[in-house]
Amino acid sequence: MDAVNSEADKDSGAETSAQKMQKVLQCFSVLERSLSVSEIAERTGMPRSTAHRWCVSLREIGFLDQDHTRDEYRLGLSLLQLGNTVLSSMDLQKQQRPIVESLTQASQEGVHLGVFDGISMVFVSHTPGGPLVRNNSTTLVESSPCYCTSVGKAALAFQPAPVVQRIIDMGLVAYTRNTITDPDKLREELRIIRERGYALNNGEFEPHTRCIGAPIRNASGKVIAAISVTGTSKRLPDSRVKNIAPLVVQHADALSIQLGYRIRGVAS
Structure with a gap:
């Protein structure tokens, strides 16, 4: 070269x-x-x-x-091949399994763990949910947009403004009629997520799917990933979202602590 x-x-x-x-x-x-x-x-x-x-x-x-x-x-x-090597050596990959499986059992729904690569979310772990929930996670390498999934928005909400603008400039493609494609509406959505502490996906990437995602931080406090509970709109009505959202945040915080992040008010 x-x-x-x-x-x-x-x-x-x-x-x-x-x-x-x-x-x-x-x-x-x-x-x-x-x-x-x-x-x-x-x-x-x-x-x-x-x-x-x-x-x-x-x-x-x-x-x-x-x-x-x-x-x-x-x-x-x-x-x-390089990506698989990185994922297998990441502290997050080593620490995630008990947390993912715990959240699966607590919510009785599917759980996804995704890493933000600067453009999209790379899913590195998944557990199935629903009536036949199993207490074992699967490692996978797939990616999805960060502006219309709960893990994506949970990560994107805490990125610097230039990163958000880069995502907007790449185009906000509508996957469903619920996808946020207006830049100003997306920025407002991200502001709400920062205040609330978790993100919602209301059929924005796949119809009839609802997800609740929360950010995961590394030792320096940078949001590098997110974890989510995923189910159908029928299985996750507003009443269940209110109960499950704190669980998602708690498990995301637990992973952040394991990665070295010190949350205010939590003893190390």
């Missing part, structure tokens, strides 16, 4: 090669899984020739794959 590195340094003395690579990889999202070189160049602000060289170099090391028509690129399997 030496040729790309020298070219990148010529393009901008303020940006390192690593930053250039990051900009290319961050062009992709759940909503935009495949992009042409021209689209990547537009999103990164690079000349098309530079963007093409980066795509070729990233393809060679497996960070990008090229489709059969050779017109578009998508994220490569090497990133998934």
Whole structure:
């Protein structure tokens, strides 16, 4: 990648090669899984020739794959392998299982644990709920938008304003008629979540689904993830939401404490 590195340094003395690579990889999202070189160049602000060289170099090391028509690129399997390594070594992954299973038993509903990757929520653990609730969690790697799920909104509400604006700029696609697609309404929703301490998803990502999510903080207090209880709208009426929401917050706080976060009023 030496040729790309020298070219990148010529393009901008303020940006390192690593930053250039990051900009290319961050062009992709759940909503935009495949992009042409021209689209990547537009999103990164690079000349098309530079963007093409980066795509070729990233393809060679497996960070990008090229489709059969050779017109578009998508994220490569090497990133998934690295991601699995990261997840398996994260303190959160090590600490989550008892908490997830405890919340499943307490709520008698499904539970999801997701990590915020700066753009979307990557789900790393799930337990089924309902009448046949089982006391065992499953590790998985899936992603979903952060603006229309309870775990996503619980995490997004506590991110800096530029991060929220980046999500808005990427487009608020309507998955259902309940999806919040107006930027001002989303910002107001996030403000309410910060005050209330938990987020609600009222059929915004999938119809007839209701979820309650709360943020998880690391030792420095940064919200890095969220946990949620998920059920149908019939199984989670307002009366049950009022009872389950404190449980979700308590379990999220318990995980935060295990990660080193010191909650005011809680002895270490």
